[in-house]
Structure formats: C-alpha cells, structure tokens
Amino acid sequence: MRFGVVIFPGTWSDCDFHFVIGEVLHQPVKYVWHRDTDLSEYDCVILPGGFSYGDYLRAGAIAGRSPVVEALGDFLAGGGFVLGSCNGFQILCEAKLLPGALLRNECLQYRCQSTFLFVENAETPFTRGLRPGQVLKMPISHGEGKYYGDAETLRILRGRNQIVFRYCTEAGEITKEANPNGSVENIAGIMNEEGTVLGLMPHPERAAESALGGTDGLLLFHSLIGSLIEDGSFLKR
Amino acid sequence: MRARVFVRLKRGILDPQGTAVKRALEGLGYQEVRELRVGKVLELELEAAEPVQARGRLEEMCRRLLANPVTEDFQVEIVDEGRRPNLP
C-alpha cells in the first residue's frame, strides 16, 4: 500500500509517520509537499500532527485551504483514503472533509498524555481489524482538541455510525474523567460518510512500537492495509 | 482604508476562556461582570477603492478563512475610509 505523508509549514509528525510506515510496517511511503496536487501515486494520504502555520488563526485553518488539501476531493473520488491525526484532524474539519470543529481544550491548557479509546465503529476500513468496544491505548498531544458539532451534526454522526473513537477509561467506560479535552460525547475520532476519511486527535504513530509504550496505533494501519487488499482497490489502481 | 473584523464563538457554544476571565475578575472583586466572552478582532489596513466593495471582499475573506462557520460568527466594520491607521 502506497502512503503519502503531507508536510505543511509547521508540521512535525511527518517524520514519525514516515518512520512507522516505512520502518515498522515496511510499506512504501513518500513525503508530499503542501503545494503538490498530484496524489495519483498514493493509496492513502496522511495529514500528520504539528502546528501548521503555527495554528495562528485557528488550528488547521490556513493549512485547510492549501493546494494539497484542495486536491483531496479528487483523490478520494478516485478511491483514495485519508488519515488525519491531531493537526491533520483539525485540517480535515477546517477543510470540511469532516464535519464539526476542534476547539481549545476545555482546561485551556495543552495536554500531552496517554489516553484510552473506545472503538465505536469497527467496520471502517481503518478499524476493520478491531472489535467493537475494544479499548486502545494511544497518546494525545494538543491544545485544541475539543471536538464540537452542533446537535444536528451529532445526530447525523451517530445515525451514520461515523463516530469511530471515544475517550474512555482503561476499562472502557466513557466518563467525564476519561475525557482529556472536553470533547462533546467524548469524541476522539470520526470519519466521513463513505468511511474513506478518518480524523482523530490521538497519535497512532506514537503507539507503534512496544519500546515506546504500546502498539495499538499499528492496528489502524493493519486494518487499512487489510481492507485495501481485501476489497481489491489495491489492484484497481 | 481601515477595517475591523470581529470573530467570536457563536452564542450557545461554551467559552471556557471567557468563563475563566470572568472568574478571575470576580476574584479581584469585580462582581458586576454578569457575562464575559472572548473573541478575536483583526485590524486590517486595505488598499481598496470604496467601502462597499471592501466590505464585500472582507466578508468573503471571513467566509473563506477568517471565521469557522461551524463555531464562529463574524462582523465586518469599516473604521476609516481613507487615512492610514492610527490606533491607540
């Protein structure tokens, strides 16, 4: 499976994703510059974490209008997958590729810590290898990760099963204490209606080697790679 | 031409920063503050022929970048139609 990792000015998880995909998963991976618009050589494009454009207006706002992001529409239409983590999630929301928005953490502070994620939907290409209700351990690192959607958006998200991950306790309870940033309904990650775009605040690339505290992040990639091979789109392209 | 753009959280969206500032003011003895919300103001100096057109452009900037329609409202104000800014 061919991955492209986008670099915006201010991105910093680019190298980490590149390393995990190339060195841990042994998949072909290249960097994509934010001004590039030809994504035809990739199966999955990753929007990594960081502070694109310093997050100076709103997190992800300026990057959300860049050429590479504009090109994602066609890329998706052609059968591609997009994964946005942390700043990448913020960018996807800003670009309207995912509904809702990410606001400043309710505690008004940056948070770098380990979190547990409740797998809400295990039927997406990114989570197919997981069990519904499975609890994953993945770190977060952000100051603006409070997911917000209005009542209508939430209703649609729920109705279409687009909520993929919620923050939970180690035992899998979705509680206020387990919510590190005040996200509505503990939402940590959502996908688009088609299931081809996943956005999440946690960092799967930081949970990809046991020496670094866990490998649950790899499960997303395994699912995705498995999905692609299974549904044949790997061969189509 | 000089303009101001206000960008603020929509009513109904929790403003924890506003709440924190209000609480801090109360702590300092300012009990009279009943409500407080924190927003952004962008002060722009524009090369623009005339206010109506400038306003149109500014509103477009807001829709395209400056405000997030999911969470924010915006408001455009033309402050000064000609001179260079001379802010306090």
Place this chain on the structure above:
Amino acid sequence: MRARVFVRLKRGILDPQGTAVKRALEGLGYQEVRELRVGKVLELELEAAEPVQARGRLEEMCRRLLANPVTEDFQVEIVDEGRRPNLP
C-alpha cells in the same frame, strides 16, 4: 450595560499571528491587505449604574488583569448603556 474591551499588541511588537494570516489571505488572492494585526475583544455584560463609573472600573480591570501592560494596549468601549446584549 454592555461593553467591549479591545486588547491588542502594542505597535512595534511582533505579531506572528497577524503576519501568518496576512500571508494566508495573500495566498487566497487578497492582495489588497496591506497590514493585519490580530487582537482580542472581550464582550462584557455589566451590572452598572452609569457609564462613566463603568468605564473607570473597566479600565481598572484592564490594567489589573485583562491586558498585559508590557506588550498590550487596551481600549474600552461602552456599547449599550441599558439593554441586554444582542450580538450578531
């Protein structure tokens, strides 16, 4: 009573936010922006008898908490002397 407090970086102080937003607007084709600075606006609803006194209190709040005197200027505006706020 409704009031607005503007808090902005003093002239001469670097405004990285403003610079980034200006450049982003240029990138979107808004070449007319010659200068852009980002500030804060606090919208307050106050329990106060009369504007002069309210203004005094607000300026005090600015000096004590709302603005950082080292880097920021502030400006107080009484928007509405009586009614409840009704923001856009």
Place this chain on the structure above:
Amino acid sequence: MTGAEPKVTLDLAKAHGLTAEEYDRIIQLLGREPTYTELGLFSALWSEHCAYKHSKVFLRQFPTKAPHVLQGPGENAGIVDLGDGLALVLKMESHNHPSFIEPFQGAATGVGGILRDIFTMGARPVATLDSLRFGDPEDPKTRYLIGGVVSGISWYNNCFGVPNVGGEVAFAPEYRGNPLVNVMCVGLVRKDRIFRARAEGVGNPVLYVGAKTGRDGIHGATMASAVFEEGAEERRPTVQVGDPFTEKLLLEACLEAMATGAVVGIQDMGAAGLACCSAEMPSRAGTGMEVELSRVPLRETGMTPYEIMLSESQERMLLVVVRGREGEVRKVFAKWDLEAVEVGRVTDDGELRVRMDGQLVAQVPVRALTDEAPVYEKPTARPAWLDELHAFDPLDLPPPADYEQALLAILAAPTVASKQWVYRQYDHQVGINTLVLPGSDGGVLRIKGTRKAIALTTDGNARSVLLDPYQGGALAVAEAARNLACSGARPLAVTDCLNFGSPERPEILWQFSEAVRGISEACRRLEIPVVSGNVSFYNETEGQVILPTPIIGMAGLLEDAGWRTTQWFKGPGDRIALIGPEAVSLGGSEYLATCGRRVAGRLAPLDLTLEREVQAACRAAIEAGLVASAHDCAEGGVATALAEACMSGPGEIGADVALPSVGRLDLTLFGEGPSRIVVSIPPMAQRHFEGLMQEWQVPWRFIGTVGGDRFTLRVRGEVVVNLPVERIAHAWRTGFERYVA
C-alpha cells in the same frame, strides 16, 4: 561618518554600562572616539553576557577536553561523539530577567534561543529540558509567573515540535522577584555535517535569514542615553515576542541549506543580535566583515544603524555561504517562505565595517570587540554569615512529634511534589524516540538506526550551594551523574547554567568561584568534560539576591537502549537495596526547610571516589539486567526516595522497609547525603546482585521488599511509618498542583 547620531561622551558610555577605564580602552583601541553605533557595539560585546568578563578567569578551571569531545566551549554549543558517525550537541541557557518582566514571552523566547544554538551547529534538536526556580507558590505573583513561564515553554516547545524530556522545578522565597528559567537543548548531527559560527572565505557573501528586524529588546542603554526626545515612546525597545512557527521553518530551511554544501558558517542572532554575529563570526575565522544595513529586512520604519545592529528580534540567523552559490541557498529559504538577503561579505582585513546606505557608520577591528574585551579578576570574599549558618545544628531542634505527618509534609512540599501539572503541558514524544518520559531520574531517548540511547538530566540544589558553594557545585555534578547512572547511562558531557547575583559583590563572586571550583573538581574526578554553558549574573531584585544556583545539565550514553531503567518499583516480591554510604545530614535538607522553616547547618561529606564507584556499581547491575528500578536519594532523604519509588510509576505499589539507623529517627528517614541509590531487584537476580556488589566493594544492603498497598518504614524493629500508598501518593500528587490548578 554620519553626523545624525548623538555625540559620544564618557557619560553616554557610562549609560551604556561601560566603565571609564573601559571607555578609555575603546578610545585606545580605535585611536579615536567611537561613533554612536560603535559605542553600541562595544557596550553589547563587552557586556557581561557576551564577554563573560567577570567569569572567564574562573571558567578556565573546567575540564573541557576528552577524546570524545568534538567541540568544547567557545561555539554556540558543545559537541560530543556518540559513535556510529553521530554526534550529540548540547547547551543550556537562561532567560531569567525576560521571564520576570513577561513570563510567557520571556520563557518562550528562552526556548527559541537555545533551540537556535543547537541547530546552528547543523543538528536537529531532539530534546529539551527545563530547570525552573520560583518563589513561594503561596504568593499570587509567583503563581502568575509559574503559569506564564510554563505555558510559554509549552507553547514554543510544542509548536516547534521538540520533545521535552525532563527538568526540575524548585521553590525558595529568594526567587520571588527573580525566577530562574534555564532551558537545555540537545541535538543530533552527523559527525561530517557539523557547522560552526565562522566567517571563512574572503569575498564570501553574508546572508541574513529569518524574521524581520524590529526594535525588540535593544540594549536598555538606548533609553538611558536620553538621546531621543522626540518620539521617545515610539522608539522604546519592545519586549521580544517569540514566533515558534517561523523558528520551525528556520530549522528546516537551515538544515536543508546546510545539506547543499553551500553554507560555510552560521550563527544565530541572539543576544546583541547582528552586532554579536558580525563580530564573533569573523573573529573566530581571523577574517573581517562588511555589512550594509539598508539591506536588512526591517519590520519597523526609521530604525537607526544602532538599533539595527543591536536589535534582539528572534528567529534570525546570519549565514556565510560560498560565493556563487547564494542562489541555491536562497531557493531553499524561499521554499520555506523565508527571506534570505545578502547583507554583506567576508573581508580579509580583520575589520568590521558597517554601512547604512553606503555611508560608513562603524569601523572596528573585530578583535577589539571580541578578544580585546576586558577580563576581570574581581575580589572575592567568603561571607561572614556562613559561620552562623554552619553553627546551627539541626539536631538541636526537637524531633517531629509524628513521623507520618512529617513524611506527608515533605512529599507535599512543592519542591518535592509531583510536577506532572508542568510536564503534561509539554509534548514529550514527538520524534518517537522517548523511551523514558519525564517523571523519572533521567529522560531517555533512543537513537534511531542504532542500538544506543541517550539519557538526559538537569540538577542543582541551591540550598547546598548556599551552605557550601564548593561542595554544592560538586554535588550538582555528582547528582546529575547519579541520575544518569540510575537511568542506565554513562555520563558523556556537562553543560551548565550558573545563576548568581551581582559579581561585583565579593561575597557573590566568592560563591561563584567556589561553585565553579566544585563543579570542576567533580567533573575532573568523574571524568565528565564541560562542553558548553552559560553564566547569568545580576539575579537580584530590590536588594534580594537569589540563592546561588548552578544548574548542571548532563547527557549520558546507553550502549544498549534496553538497559534503560526507571525509578519506580515494578513488581511485588522484588527486594529493595540501598547502595551507598550511611553519612547523611539534616543541614540544608528539605526536612529542615519544610518542617523547621530554615536553611542552615552543614552538609554530609561528598567522597567523589565513592560516588564514582557507587554509580559504576549501579550501572554494572543495570547492564547485567539485575535491576528493576533505580532511584537516587535526593531532597527528602531515603524515606522520600522510597516513597517516590512506590508512587511515581504508572501504578502504585507498596513497600516494607527496615532502614538502617544512623542516629536520630528524623536523621535516618530524612537526612540527605550524596552517593545513595535505592534499587529494586527481582528475586531471581538477588544472588547475582549480591555477588556483583561484593565485586564492586561498595557499601550496600538489602533493606526491604516491594509489594502490598502500604508504605511501611521500620527502624530498629519499630514501625515508624505505616501509611496506605494511596495516602502518600495523594499528598505528593496534590502538593504542587493545589497551588496552580
């Protein structure tokens, strides 16, 4: 020369912080009166900050050489060889005064400055650590400073994208008006890609890159000189504001430009900005430099040559590139949306020539600004009040009525209590190298592509330096090395940040000289070279001087990343051992400060030979795979170290320990002394461990067992502490956070 500038007089020179003798010397060096801009150059480069004029003679004692040292003091940062073609770049710097004036921006720009020091050497920053000192957190002003400093560090660090892997926060009333913000950064560089701040190659162009120049942080002397009546307000130098986003672009662009091979030398424009770079770079290379100020990108209008030369605007660099290859470099910077402007060239005559619109505004031999800077050996005097402090015997105080309460009080003391509130605001994993996160004795990072890892720590205990600056300095080194040993690492190098009061006071300078002597001795005996550092003098506000606070930053190497060890107990049944000597004292201890509200007494002795052996024995046991946890005994004594081992890990676990009595109970529990390490040993490894300790011939003994949910301490068969771990953990977790949450 330009006539628009004020006439230089002795008074003006004095207003610039120069003495009459220094001013005479300038006239002598130039053979004439300096111009206004020239005066600015001298005042900046001959300042304490740039010239180290009061400290230089003392700093010469530092051992700075070792086979693995690739760059010692004298450059932007020090460098040591890691093997495998890699090198580690390290440096620590203070931003104390700016952080008091504006805590958020002051601390943020402190991080920015030290990051630039690392990447100017060609290295990618891989970790930061922050060592902070504040007044009593009961004080609202202090709480405001803590909040501002921590969020400033958090903002810059996180936005730039470097993991913070450690640091310290300690409190004492003496820091109330003068908090300390010391930040250390380390970077990784390929050995063949190291860059230096040298202006080599006559005729080579000088490029200005990065942010535009404003009137930020210009030497306060500008104001004092009272030359600008008109529009004085407008011209007032402003606080430096950080822009971590631009810094991140600058990092990527610099490393990419360096990789082209077109860069000859590079230096960041930090303190004293362009003045410093344009003098130091040619001085190191034995060349000269010409700059044309009208080409410098400016953020503000009407800036004078003086202001442009002395501006401390952040996120800027000066590059010397190969003539003819400017285009390649410019292209790289353009890719990253940064300006790269040719502002001058390297010359062969040893002069710095500064022009504005073609008109000469300054011409000074670069050596006059650098090598000819004054160096003083000012008088030192041992303060008389030391005798009084030493005369106090903590054992004259009655022992505590309740040892459990005393322990809880120490664990809840802000200096000892958990600093999670601080470091959870810092990213500590970006780069996916962090094997040991903040919260253990040392942070540990793997080095990708090798089996190796590095361990990092900062340490400094000002109370012991106050009571005995010589031993206090040595103790800081010993403690830092011990923290690395506990992490499984062999120390490689020291960077330091020496925070003191005014060196013009003999008592302060004595503290400084003694501390430097102690650091030097410990570094020599433990064989750890000093490769970089920073001196911060004049840390006093309104007559209140800070505690003498030398901070030691240390980097160590683990040949095998698998050796990394953390400080917390792992499994029930593991045996607990105490390695090290018995000698402890309550003099200057946390117990005395917390329960007795004073800093006095004498320190327990430091035996550097024993220290070295204890560390080596601990490391040997770790390398042999026998050790489940290792934790150094520091503030709060062995009782505190044991408690921390129970509760600082991901899960809480109890321990039952019989402490060897060393006299009174409070001394036994809370007495502090060097060279002591608490380790835990899985039962299977016990025999092997015993054998190994025998071999190393260090004092040690088994003192207890890990397990259960209670923390129990016995002395001479008597239970003196028996508390649920939950209880001690609560005290420790909330002790600091209660002030700031």
